[in-house]
Structures are given as structure tokens and as C-alpha cells.
Amino acid sequence: MTSAAVHSVRSLRTPGLLLAIALAPVGALAQTPDLVGDWSGALEVAGTRLPIVFHITADDEGYAATMDSPNQGAFGIPAGRPSVEGDRVTIAVAAVGGSWTGTAAGDTLAGEWTQAGQALPLVLVRGGPAAPPPPARPQHPEPPFPYDVEEVRYPVPGTDVELAGTLTLPPGDGPFVAALLITGSGPQNRDEEVMGHRVFAVLADALTRAGIAVLRVDDRGVGESTGDFSAATSDDFARDAAAGVAFLKEHARVDPQAVGLVGHSEGGLVAPMVAAEVETAFSVLLAGPAVNGEEVLVAQTAHMQRAQGVPPAQVEANRTAIRAVARILRERPREVWADEVREALMASVPAGVPEAQAAQVRAAVDGQVQSFVTPWMARFVAYDPRPALEALDGPVLALFGALDAQVLPSQNLTPMREALADNPEATVEVLDGLNHLFQPAESGLPTEYAQIETTVDPAALDRVARWILAVTR
Known part of the structure; x- marks a missing residue:
């Protein structure tokens, strides 16, 4: 689906979570006080352990959540309002296009992180291990300097x-x-x-x-x-x-x-x-x-997603999406960029997707379109x-x-x-x-x-x- 391409393009501009937008189920909102707190786990991505932390709070409207990826220097990523249906919990993170879905059992949430057509196991523990300290940076220069x-x-x-x-x-x-x-x-x-x-x-x-x-x-x-x-x-x-x-x-x-x-x-x-x-x-x-920038983005996206095990059909769909976006930015007037980029991205969502899932993808794409429709991106893809x-x-x-x-x-x-x-x-x-x-x-x-x-x-x-x-x- 297109959405995976969205984050790949954005990551060239600002290195961040290499998590691509994916389809994930959306449940109905419910109140479960047991969800309030900090929940920690780790993804295994391309042989790399990637700690993930969700911070869940409650207010008059239900739950609210943010997500951290400490090893990537990403903190406080908006995660919307977790939804609950019985003991099933869904946390959709539109900003990076990912979604966690699993089962609540006391101080453990056992489930999967879904994105780019992939589902990776992610068990969350309340509190969990403390976030690892930042890795040492022995080369960072510190005064006094010999210059x-x-x-x-x-x-x-x-x-x-x-x-x-x-x-x-x-x-x-x-x-x-x-x-x-x-x-x-x-x-x-x-x-x-x-x-x-x-x-x-x-x-x-x-x-x-x-x-x-x-x-x-x-x-x-x-x-x-x-x-x-x-x-x-x-x-x-x-x-x-x-x-x-x-x-x-x-x-x-x-x-x-x-x-x-x-x-x-x-x-x-x-x-x-x-x-x-x-x-x-x-x-x-x-x-x-x-x-040119279009070729850089196409190759970068395909290389990263293949390395992360994204299915070949998905990789090709993302390549097609990037080329469509680049063509719009090169050839169409700026006032139509947002609508046409959104349409191009949504066009590659697979047919037959349940409406609840398609709605989640649309919301995630809407949150990412603005990273494409900039003067910088238009110049970059054509230069x-x-x-x-x-x-x-x-x-x-x-x-x-x-x-x-x-x-x-x-x-x-x-x-x-x-x-x-x-x-x-x-x-x-x-x-x-x-x-x-x-x-x-x-x-x-x-x-x-x-x-x-x-x-x-x-x-x-x-x-x-x-x-x-x-x-x-």
C-alpha cells in the first residue's frame, strides 16, 4: 500500500522511526483503568532490538497515549486514543503509520506491531525495564579545546x-x-x-x-x-x-x-x-x-523495505506511489498538490480492505501528505x-x-x-x-x-x- 512509501520519503528529510504506515484493526472505545501507565517492550527489526514505550493516560473522553522510540531519539509521538473491545486493545500511531493490537492481561499487553504489511511480535509490560541509557558518544568533543x-x-x-x-x-x-x-x-x-x-x-x-x-x-x-x-x-x-x-x-x-x-x-x-x-x-x-531526487527516494525506499522483510508486492506498490507523487510535484500546480498526492497514495490501498481498516489508512495518509507537498520536495525530486x-x-x-x-x-x-x-x-x-x-x-x-x-x-x-x-x- 502507498502508505509505506509515505514514511520512507519523510525519513530522508528527517531521520526518524523507520516504521511505515500499515493497516490495523480499530476497536470501539471503552474505559479500562488497568491501561493507565507506562508500557515498555522491544521490536526485533532487521536483527536490531528497538525499544518501544507507550505512555497511556485517562481523561473525561477516554484514553490518550504517546509513544517513544528511545534508541531513535523519538519521544512523545502522538498515539491518539487507544481503543478497547473486551480485553482487546488497539493503539494506532498515525504519525508513523503503525498500529499495536493485543490482549490485556494484568500488567502485560501481549500483541503485535503492524505496518507495511508486516506484523512483528511486541509484548508490552507495565513499567517494564527502565529505558536504556543513551549509548556513549566518545567522539563528542568536550572543552577545553586545543583550538x-x-x-x-x-x-x-x-x-x-x-x-x-x-x-x-x-x-x-x-x-x-x-x-x-x-x-x-x-x-x-x-x-x-x-x-x-x-x-x-x-x-x-x-x-x-x-x-x-x-x-x-x-x-x-x-x-x-x-x-x-x-x-x-x-x-x-x-x-x-x-x-x-x-x-x-x-x-x-x-x-x-x-x-x-x-x-x-x-x-x-x-x-x-x-x-x-x-x-x-x-x-x-x-x-x-x-x-535526481525521485530516483534516490525510489531506491532508498525499496532497499530499506526489502531489508526489513516487506513483501515484494508491497515494495513495488510503494515505488509506484513515490513515482506518482514525484510526477504530481513536477507537473501539476501547487494548489492541487495536496489533493492529488492524497489520491495517488490512497489509490494503491489493496481492494477489498474492510472499511474500518481503510479509514485508518486514510487518516494516516492525511497526517503524512504535508511532508510531501513542500517547495523543498518539489525541487528535490526534479533536480x-x-x-x-x-x-x-x-x-x-x-x-x-x-x-x-x-x-x-x-x-x-x-x-x-x-x-x-x-x-x-x-x-x-x-x-x-x-x-x-x-x-x-x-x-x-x-x-x-x-x-x-x-x-x-x-x-x-x-x-x-x-x-x-x-x-x-
Whole structure:
């Protein structure tokens, strides 16, 4: 059904629960005081244990619930009003399109989590074990630092946006080689925090210790930066990055001839756009797409769902849904996007589904449509990065993690090499055993991100630092 595609697309934008919308039975509302409390259990997903906690309260209208997925950094997800029919309990979580159904027996709720055509056992215990402590993050930099730290602000010319960030500088007068970090998709702060990992804080720390000045910045409308993130596209982020390059070139301790770009994920798409407009000394593309956004989303969705055991017919239905949505965003006027995207998604709900279940799917789709009908998504699905990549001159380092489940090397490696083939200073590499965040991983699925202690593989950090210094000497 379409609904599984809905969350896959959304997860590219903001990493979160990799749970897809599914059909689940809906019961009649009833009062059972025994449900009030915190209920904990764990899903086994693709060989990964994923703790789940439901918080259930009672009010004059019945029950209310929220859900946490601690390992994924997701808390307080609205879970609507649990329904009860005899000893059968249903908790529908429209925000992620999942549903739990089971039987109440004292302090235990035994049942299944249903989504994407799958049913996974999930036994909930009142109270249950305490939520596991957050995994250690040994790479997160802590003061005192062996370098200088400046909090900075600067305007984006031609807009009312003012960006705020952190500039780290090696000790001494310089002038230093400098790198501007460009975040991935979704509203990111300057540290590019993903699943409890401060990816850009770790990257900036490693590069600055190696002798490179680094500027990392809150996205427009995020943290201390002004502006409206929801109205922005990759073109706006390129404009913001160009302003960061200009800021660095004017800094007294930065060599204006040695300012370059390091972009991660969508940032790897934005960096070539910036380099086409302003002079830069180098470009590092970390998991940057080399095909258009529609193809990225289709491949990402299929790869993740196959890895999670989604039936092949369901995977194909989701691929069809994504292509239908992309076509609407490319070809139809904006005022009809919401209605037509909703219609396209609902069209792939299997025939013969009981009305109560179909109604639940419709409600879940309605809760997700707005994540599709944005200026960013319309630009992303249509944008082909290849011309900007072909125009890149000067030193380029494009790195992929072999286990990346979001920007697949199998899809992007060859197009990246072809696009950069005429640039004698371009290097394209795949790093074995690493995922989209360049962590050492097992499956590469985002469900692992929070559970891995390493934020960025030290060898990958060293590769980037050494390459930047080598090409700017």
C-alpha cells in the first residue's frame, strides 16, 4: 500500500522511526483503568532490538497515549486514543503509520506491531525495564579545546536571513585553510545532530585539530539562525552556503584562496551548486547524490523495505506511489498538490480492505501528505545534480559508505564517476563497512545509527583531513 512509501520519503528529510504506515484493526472505545501507565517492550527489526514505550493516560473522553522510540531519539509521538473491545486493545500511531493490537492481561499487553504489511511480535509490560541509557558518544568533543572557538553571525545577501554558527580555528595567526560544512536534509543545527550523534561537531573537531579552520552553521530558521526553513529549497541552502564562503574569505585568520566545501548527503548535492557560483578551493562530497531526487527516494525506499522483510508486492506498490507523487510535484500546480498526492497514495490501498481498516489508512495518509507537498520536495525530486557535478573543477573528493542505505552506492557511484570523469583532480571512493553517517555498521539501516557508539569512523575523518591538506598545500 502507498502508505509505506509515505514514511520512507519523510525519513530522508528527517531521520526518524523507520516504521511505515500499515493497516490495523480499530476497536470501539471503552474505559479500562488497568491501561493507565507506562508500557515498555522491544521490536526485533532487521536483527536490531528497538525499544518501544507507550505512555497511556485517562481523561473525561477516554484514553490518550504517546509513544517513544528511545534508541531513535523519538519521544512523545502522538498515539491518539487507544481503543478497547473486551480485553482487546488497539493503539494506532498515525504519525508513523503503525498500529499495536493485543490482549490485556494484568500488567502485560501481549500483541503485535503492524505496518507495511508486516506484523512483528511486541509484548508490552507495565513499567517494564527502565529505558536504556543513551549509548556513549566518545567522539563528542568536550572543552577545553586545543583550538580557538568563535561564535559568529553574518547575513545572506539579498535576503533577511542572518545565519549563526561556530568557527573553530587552529592556534596561531594563520592564514589557515578553511572548510564550510553543509548539512544534510531536514532542519539541522550546526552540529548536524542525528540520532544522538553530533556529526558536524565531531567532523569540525577532527579537521581543526589537523590544522583546518571550520565553519559550521545552523540552517536558516533553525537554532540561532533566522529565516523560514519550511519555505526553503536546495537553491536557498546554496545561497546560504555561498554567504558562508564569503564570510570565511574575509576572516583575518583564513587564507581566502584556500576556502572549500564539505557537504554531507543533501549538502553533497548543494556543494556543487555553490561551487558553480563562487570560487572555492576544494569540494568534499560525503554521501552526495549523483542522480535526481525521485530516483534516490525510489531506491532508498525499496532497499530499506526489502531489508526489513516487506513483501515484494508491497515494495513495488510503494515505488509506484513515490513515482506518482514525484510526477504530481513536477507537473501539476501547487494548489492541487495536496489533493492529488492524497489520491495517488490512497489509490494503491489493496481492494477489498474492510472499511474500518481503510479509514485508518486514510487518516494516516492525511497526517503524512504535508511532508510531501513542500517547495523543498518539489525541487528535490526534479533536480538532476549531474550538470553541476560535471562543471566542478579543481580538487573534488566524493566518498560513499559501502553500507549506505539512504544514498545507495549501487545507484550513485557510477554516475558520480561519470560526471567527474573529465576532472583530473577528482577522486571517488567507497569506504567499506560504513553507513550513511560514515559509521562502522552491520546492516547500514538507520535503525542502527543511535546504537553505534562511533559518530564518524576515525579513518574517514583522517581521509578527509589529509586530502584537504594535500590539495591546498
